[in-house]
Amino acid sequence: MAAAKPQVHIESVQTGLPTRVVEPDRTRLIAVAAPPLPEAALQRRLRAVLYYRADGAPWEEGIWVKESLGEALCFFPEMAGRLRRRADGSWEVKLNDAGVRFQQATVEATLDEFLVDKDRVRKEAALAPWIDVSAEDPDMCSLLFMQLNRFQDGEYAIGVSCTALLADPLSLTRFLLEWARIHNEMKEKNKTVLRPMMQYMAYFQRPEICCSRIRSFPIDSAASAADGVHAQTVLFRTSAAGAGAADLRALAAACMRRATEDLGVDGASRFTLVVAPGDPARGATTVETSLAADGMKAGHALEAAEWSELGLEELTLRGVKPVHVSCRIVAGGDEGLVVVMPDGDGFLVTATIPK
Structure with a gap:
């Protein structure tokens, strides 16, 4: 009998909301030179996975991540917004506090097993999930996903996916570094409110009664051909x-x-x-x-x-830096994608070639 394929188990799906309400009617324009924008363009995205050695109980991070995300979104309200089409064919991000998707998952593999897997790049889609933005109902779709993944050996990884229309690699890095700073500060100063801690108390005492799995799937089934995993x-x-x-x-x-x-x-x-x-x-x-x-x-x-110039290797959690950082641009289809980002006195440019 063939061995069962390793699974990813989604154990919690939540929405991270800003802790302060954004001013009404704020938007950020996405100017389209020759409308209409094809639906495939809505799905082109950035994917980052940061792998960490645990120095304690990494699952406790889930309590703090949602709280610290809420604080970080106050400084980056567009991350919690939603896309909508304008009458002239351009698009905009409506800063409406709709929130980001935050999930917790367990992975049937150790960290070291996953890192040395020759098919790791494709399988990382399971650690940094994505749901396509609907061209018909974009206001119902999250533009940023974050997932906390726990491996069998207790190590963990943070996976992030974000549409390229919302954030370029530099701006996503700035958001994640600010989130990590707030996250660490809140833990040090114990700023989190009592309610979330009480909500998770039963989990620490008896995880088997609180950890009913929402869904499970094979690790190697997460990426589709449309993901452009070979780009x-x-x-x-x-x-x-x-x-x-x-x-x-x-x-x-x-x-x-x-x-x-x-x-x-x-x-x-x-x-x-x-x-x-x-x-x-x-x-x-x-x-x-x-x-x-x-x-x-x-x-x-x-x-x-190099990707390392973005600075994600400096994203410290629980007092430690990641042991590995994986960054890529997912751009399905036959067309290439170029992202030009002002950076100091020049530009940082990414050029993605489909294969």
């Missing part, structure tokens, strides 16, 4: 000289060509360009779809960059 992303840095719209298109095309050369693969003939605002609180994200990868020349000097 590869290359990062670049460049100066901010000539930052007009046409120049950024040429820069994006140059990054696509360079990424194709560096990876030694056939490049996508067309790509989507997402340009993050310099100031997320005031600026608009711009999106241009189906741009040609050839025919545009850029004078920018491209310098190779």
